[in-house]
Amino acid sequence: MGATIFYHTGTGNSLWVARRVADELGGAELVSIAECKDEKTAVSSEIVGLVFPVHIWGVPAPVIRFVNTLKGIQPGYVFAIAVHAGQVSNTLVQLKTLMAENGLNLSSGFEIAMPSNYIPWGGPGPQEKQRKCFELAQEKVSRIAVSIKGKEDMPVEKGPLWQRILFTAIYNMSFSHVPKMDKKFWVDDKCNACEICCKVCPSGNITMREGKPVWNHRCEVCFACLQWCPQEAIQHGKKTPGYERYHHPEVLLKDMLKER
Numbered sequence: 001m002g003a004t005i006f007y008h009t010g011t012g013n014s015l016w017v018a019r020r021v022a023d024e025l026g027g028a029e030l031v032s033i034a035e036c037k038d039e040k041t042a043v044s045s046e047i048v049g050l051v052f053p054v055h056i057w058g059v060p061a062p063v064i065r066f067v068n069t070l071k072g073i074q075p076g077y078v079f080a081i082a083v084h085a086g087q088v089s090n091t092l093v094q095l096k097t098l099m100a101e102n103g104l105n106l107s108s109g110f111e112i113a114m115p116s117n118y119i120p121w122g123g124p125g126p127q128e129k130q131r132k133c134f135e136l137a138q139e140k141v142s143r144i145a146v147s148i149k150g151k152e153d154m155p156v157e158k159g160p161l162w163q164r165i166l167f168t169a170i171y172n173m174s175f176s177h178v179p180k181m182d183k184k185f186w187v188d189d190k191c192n193a194c195e196i197c198c199k200v201c202p203s204g205n206i207t208m209r210e211g212k213p214v215w216n217h218r219c220e221v222c223f224a225c226l227q228w229c230p231q232e233a234i235q236h237g238k239k240t241p242g243y244e245r246y247h248h249p250e251v252l253l254k255d256m257l258k259e260r
């Protein structure tokens, strides 16, 4: 019985949302998807939730792999929250279809906007805008919790049709290229070989060679390595040296390391 919330996160936004939903439900077990690798996941909770970031207008690969391990579970109620930076697009429709293929009914799917961690397009934006975003997110979490408690069955939330057509095509085209998108990572002179990038990577994609991190092309581009680097030594492409780093202010590095 009770509730289990599975979460995937690069910079803590989804973990923060998962925590807040758990609080509003009066408690729930929080499980990192990164800890559920390749096993058939046994779930006995009455309520099962999935909280994860939108990546390239769709469901990130680790979440797809995780859902495929859920075949055969029979929870009373399944919900999902797609955490994004303004464009949820078709993500929750994609997830609902994927769940149906695994014999699961996604009863409700919600979107929540948070600051962007996609640093190639710039930093997270001004502090004041971030603060407003957290406030709105908290309000939405409270509304979502009411729906979950009432076990409401409703259509999943989605972006406008033009987004779903155009961006789903981009998602489909880029999906197989994601693992190699780590080719653009590099380290500058500030790297002190602390190895936090290796520890924080949910895909175990980073190893050390001659005192410097090496990315091994199993990347999920969550940007945890770059965003959590205490020296801000990890870069991606040419522009990131000038961009502000981001992680959710209430999620600490130790929270990320504990879960991995």
Ligand SMILES: Cc1cc2nc3c(=O)[nH]c(=O)nc-3n(C[C@H](O)[C@H](O)[C@H](O)COP(=O)(O)O)c2cc1C
Pocket: 008, 009, 010, 011, 012, 013, 014, 015, 052, 053, 054, 055, 056, 057, 058, 083, 084, 085, 086, 087, 088, 114, 115, 116, 117, 118, 119, 220, 221, 222, 223
């Ligand atoms: C590779 C990548 C792709 C992203 N794609 C989208 C997207 O398609 N739409 C969107 O609104 N936000 C997108 N984002 C932003 C994240 O979804 C957003 O910042 C989210 O809150 C991050 O959650 P996390 O801290 O739990 O990882 C993307 C971020 C990354 C790293």
